[in-house]
Amino acid sequence: xxxxxxxxxxxxxxxxxxxxxxxxxxxxxxxxxxxxxxxxxxxxxxxxxxxxxxxxxxxxxxxxxxxxxxxxxxxxxxxxxxxxxxxxxxxxxxxxxxxxxxxxxxxxxxxxxxxxxxxxxxxxxxxxxxxxxxxxxxxxxxxxxxxxxxxxxxxxxxxxxxxxxxxxxxxxxxxxxxxxxxxxxxxxxxxxxxxxxxxxxxxxxxxxxxxxxxxxxxxxxxxxxxxxxxxxxxxxx
Numbered sequence: 001x002x003x004x005x006x007x008x009x010x011x012x013x014x015x016x017x018x019x020x021x022x023x024x025x026x027x028x029x030x031x032x033x034x035x036x037x038x039x040x041x042x043x044x045x046x047x048x049x050x051x052x053x054x055x056x057x058x059x060x061x062x063x064x065x066x067x068x069x070x071x072x073x074x075x076x077x078x079x080x081x082x083x084x085x086x087x088x089x090x091x092x093x094x095x096x097x098x099x100x101x102x103x104x105x106x107x108x109x110x111x112x113x114x115x116x117x118x119x120x121x122x123x124x125x126x127x128x129x130x131x132x133x134x135x136x137x138x139x140x141x142x143x144x145x146x147x148x149x150x151x152x153x154x155x156x157x158x159x160x161x162x163x164x165x166x167x168x169x170x171x172x173x174x175x176x177x178x179x180x181x182x183x184x185x186x187x188x189x190x191x192x193x194x195x196x197x198x199x200x201x202x203x204x205x206x207x208x209x210x211x212x213x214x215x216x217x218x219x220x221x222x223x224x225x226x227x228x229x230x231x232x233x234x235x236x237x
Contacts, residue, residue, distance in 0.1 A: 185222065
């Protein structure tokens, strides 16, 4: 189970997340109250041990600014926020090749489940056909805003759509907290989980207790899923 702690704004929080077992730390370059600059992020990534994934969250269409920030901040992954933009993804591939991993954020609009199912299915199909995607992150959207909302969407409806695309590596985000991450993993059996506001004590400041509980609970759910798979002899989708 890949675990990402996102929206880091200081060295102490990112270092603690890694010490507790996070696989990736994320930094928001898109407009947000947790937004950071490339210089601020580089001061953090320089303290990260080898092998920890360093993810920048960028507006999908801003390719030139993204390229510059990736290089300055020493990132390993670009998370493309704001919907699927295959043209931008192709340009990033031209710039970085396999050096940088791409994560596309696909939003699920809260309270518009029928429309969201149609829109998400179409975007996932485009990504599956494109060859330009490494992973897909499903996040909550409300009032035209997605990411960092601390709100959940209809997991049952979303899971029914996601199961149509077993070839995609799916990351679940949106309203995750230490209290519900086990349920999310049991529902989706995802490649990974991503949390920001759900482990904060204030915007941009992590709660060490919530960090520890979230990562511990995600690992426990992963172990439980592994035991189930072993007993059943079937792969989880």
